[in-house]
Structure formats: C-alpha cells, structure tokens
Amino acid sequence: MDVPLSILDLAHIGQGETASESLQASVQLAQRAEQWGYRRIWYAEHHNMPRIASSATSVLIGHVAAHTHSIRLGAGGVMLPNHAPLTIAEQFGTLETLFPGRIDLGLGRAPGSDQKTTRALRRDAAAADSFPQDVQELQGYLGDATRVPGVEATPGKGTGVPLYILGSSLFGAKLAAALGLPYSFASHFAPNALEDAVALYRRQFTPSEQLQEPYVIAGVNIIAADTTEQAQEQFQAAKRGRLRQLTGRSFTREEADMALESPAGQQVQQMMTYSAVGTPAEAKDYLDGFAKRAQADELMVASMAPDRDAWLRSVELLADVSGLIPA
Template sequence: MIAYSLLDLVPIVQGGNAGESLANAADLAAHAEALGYTRYWVAEHHGMPGIASAATAVVIAHVGAATSTIRIGAGGIMLPNHAPLVIAEQFGTLDALFPGRIDLGLGRAPGSDQRVARALRRTLESSPDAFPQDVLELQSYFADDGQTGIRSVPGAGANVKLWILGSSTFGAQLAAMLGLPYAFASHFAPDAMEAASAIYRRDFRPSAVCEKPHLMLGFNVFAADTDSEAEVMATSMQQAFVAIRTGQPIELPPPIPGFRDTLGAQGNAMLDHVLQVTAIGGPERVREQIAAFIDRTKPDELILTGMIHDHAARKRSFQIAAEVMRGL
C-alpha cells in the first residue's frame, strides 16, 4: 500500500459562506485522520469566490486544533507572494503549536493575477524567477545557520518538512537538486506529469531530508455508492472548471444531472483533458481507476482531492477512497 493524503480547497458552496466552509474543513481533517490519511493539506488561493483558504497558515492552525496525529500543512504556499521571513515565522509558529506535524509545500506560481500579486506584496520585484533563492532563504531561517543575518522567531530550528510543488518540469529539477520531496499537480495540470516525474527521479540528490526521491501525485476522486451517483456529484467541480477557464470563477455550484450533455465538443474536450487524472464511480470502478494510475505512474504517495458540493457526500467519497487505498 502506498501512502494516501488529502488536499482540501475549502470550497465555499453557492448559498454557503466562509464560516461554514472552515467548519467543514476542520470536520473533514478529523475525518481524514480517522481514515488513516497521512496528511491533510490546504492551498493558497486569492481572489477566488469559491475557495476559503486564502489565509493558509490560519486555516492550518484551525484544522490542527481539530486533529491530533495527522500531518497538516500547505499544498501549497505560493512563495512569490510572500517574504520568506514571514513564511518562516508563520510555519515556525505552526510547528510550535503542533510539533512534528507541519508540512510546507512551496510553489512558484503567483496563483493570482497581477493586481492581486501587487496587493499581496505591494511590489512585483519578487518574481517566480527568484523562487529557488527564496527557497534557500527559507531553509536558512529554519536551519538557523546565520546566513541571512536575521533570526526567525518562531522559525529558527523548527521541524517543518519542506516540499517543492509543481505543474511543470522546473519544480522537479529544483526538488531533485535540493533533495526534497516533490508533489506534482496532476489533478489539474497533467501534461508534464510523466516528464517531471522522470526528471525528479533521475536527477535526485540525497539530502539530510530525503535519502531517496519521494514523489506525490495529485488525483481527483468522486466516489459514491453507485457509478451514476458519483457521475452527478462530479458535475459541481466540472462546472467550476468551466467557469474558471472562461474567466468567471464562481462559488461551487450544486451538481446538475446531465451537465456534460449541455457542453459543446470544445468544453467537453477541455474537461476531459484537464481532469484526466480522475476517478469517478462506485467503489469498484474507483478501485480500478486508481489501481491503473498507480500501476502506470508508480508514485510514492497520492494526494486525493475532490470539490463536492454536499459535505456529507464529500466525506463519504474520501471514506470510499481510503478503503480503496488500503485494499490495493
């Protein structure tokens, strides 16, 4: 059995609000812990009406208080949006609150448009091109090695596990060079998955953090008691992706039976492509789809995700997925 983890985008559903979404996040994290998930991650997004995890470190603290053993963290923090010292302080604080449980996945994409990027950092001097140097600066704060001339408090000496995230080969190269675990966003950007995985494994340099490569791949799961129920359930996320791709992001809508039939060939082709790393169905179909993906890609870990409108249905989906993973 390979490790399985959970990525929660903390969806705000149509008719709901951020408070309800955050309460659901804590409940889902506790549920994941009981089901044997290795880690629970939330991701930094800004200016998105349907995602409540913008203040990522605060959300992690919230779910940390609702759990006791599962690893919790960011999948990820978009480092171009922040001064590394601030992230060292935030995640050093999280490590002080929840020692030995904190993961920090680092991404180089701003995750927003130019206006939001400017509002976050007040300047665009820090570009994605500075990402490797920002990662090294962050490592220095945690190592407390004095190279920056500044001591992060909290942060110095913190036991925070760094990950490099990516949706291209760039992150794979950096993770391999630094000897860090690597997570690829195949759940929404599958194009470079095989190339990035091969580069990471081929070029990996052992480090004090990792003696050998550790590759985690994102995977969408929409699991229900029947195939037809799962197919309808998945239409909420499909609607949200169509809205994002047309430049009009929305709160997560309720499912619509037959939604795919309302799209033209171009819309269906887009969804088939962007969501190709996805399992939709009852327990047996999901088992077959996940097993086939693992057999083809051979990851060390899967991080499962799924934007589902009904919270109880989302918990049931991740329960079925956990049962599948344990049985493989």
C-alpha cells in the same frame, strides 16, 4: 492501496454557503480523515477567489491543527513569490512549535492570483524569478544555519519543518531534485507533464539532509459513490462547476453539458484527465493504476463531489476500500 493516501482540501465555499461554514467543514473533514487513516491534509493559497476560503493558509492550518490530534497538516502550497521567506519561516516555525511533528510546508512559485491581485499583495511580478534562492533562504531559517547573516526566524530556527516543492512542469522537478526535496506534482488539474517531470526528478535527484531517496506525491481527483451511476452524475456536475468557474459564465445544466462537448469545453475535460470515478472498488482500481503510472510514493486526492455529504462520503468510501479504516 500500496501507497499512503492524503487529501487536498480546497476549502471550497459551496453555493449558498458562507466562508465560516466552509472552514467548519474543513475542520470536520480533518477530524474524520484522522479517524479514517489518511496521512495528511494540505491547503492551497489562493487569493481573490470568492469560492475558496484558504487564502490565509497558515491561519487555517493552525485552526484545524487545534481541532485535531495526529494527522499531518500543511500547505499545498504557499506561493512563495507572494511572501518574504522570513515571514513564512516565522509562521510555519510557530505552527511546528505549537503542533510538533505535524506540519508540512509545500512551496509553489505561481502567484495564486491574477495580475491585479498580485499588485494588491504588494508583490513584484518578477518575484517568481528568485524562487530557487527564496526556497534556500527559507530552508536556512528553518534549519540551524541562516543564509542571511544576523537574521534568524523565532520561532523557526531549528524546527526543521519539512519542505516540499510543488509543480506542474519540469522546472519544479529540476529544483526539487537539485535541492534533495520531495516533489508534489499537480496532476489533479495540470496533467500533461506528469510522467516526464517525475522521471526527470527521479533521474536527477541528489540526496540531502532532509531526504535520502526521491519522494513523489501525485495529485488525483476522486469521486467515490455507492453506485457507478451516482459517481458519474457527480463527476458531470463537477465538470459543469469547473466550466462556470473558468469562464465566469452562468450556464444552465443543458448549456453546460453542450459546452463541455465543444472545443472550448475541452480544457475542462483535459484538466480532469486523472480522475478516479465510480464505486469504491472502481476508484481504488483506478488509483492503483495511476500510482504506478505516476511512479508515486503517495497520492494526494482532491474530491470533486458537488455537496458536503457526497464529499465526506467519497473520502470515507475510499478510506474503507483502501484498508485505512481500522476493522
């Protein structure tokens, strides 16, 4: 693999699992990924989603960091409209103080929830409008010069926690370029604007203290298995699961397969446009081509494997075929 590989851990709570078991699995994945040579693992902030355990993102990062040694860990991302920038600066400044040189802070402007949950979070629905200003305020708290006179983050000031702008549209690309920050595109579930957004980001990028050259991380789904047939079976199971999640309906296996072929099921198929599925060699070939298409400096893989064993196996096979695991 010509570019570094990292992992997006969705902290999925599987059928019949508890949140505790999901978080234990995240620790296990991080420990294995560290051994296998992945660069970083990110966790995303979601709320009011019964199958996702990463709602308290900074707490999860701290827990995993305490059970690993060297792999970078971060948010992919914190949904900044849900929080005061000072609070996030203090949280991630604390993490960086405890685990120096290992913490990333990816920032998104989506609420990561529905409207009812947004109200429960005590956030104004219009908070996303101030996202650019909030990013700069946060940047000041983590740097050496606060933008709010008389207010500093402790811990936080001077830690220089690296910021990343997350996005799935041209808005994030423009902001990342203007601020001279790395840009992470969510092509693993929102593929449509990938090439246009990356091209715009690279064209408009302005160097900053954090970053002298543009840096793109692109998300991509991955299912690697010992045979092509096994990988395709797992991929179909993942699509059934996504369909149930999006519709809130219970489908039999046969009903889900029929629905996926209908116009209503095309949204699921479209979301999974960028998916490396097959044997390790087939998955690697796909990722090599995807990295070139996305003009990516790094790939963030999200495993869709339907069970824990297949999930870990997929990540291990990819690391092995990519030459990450030491011989």
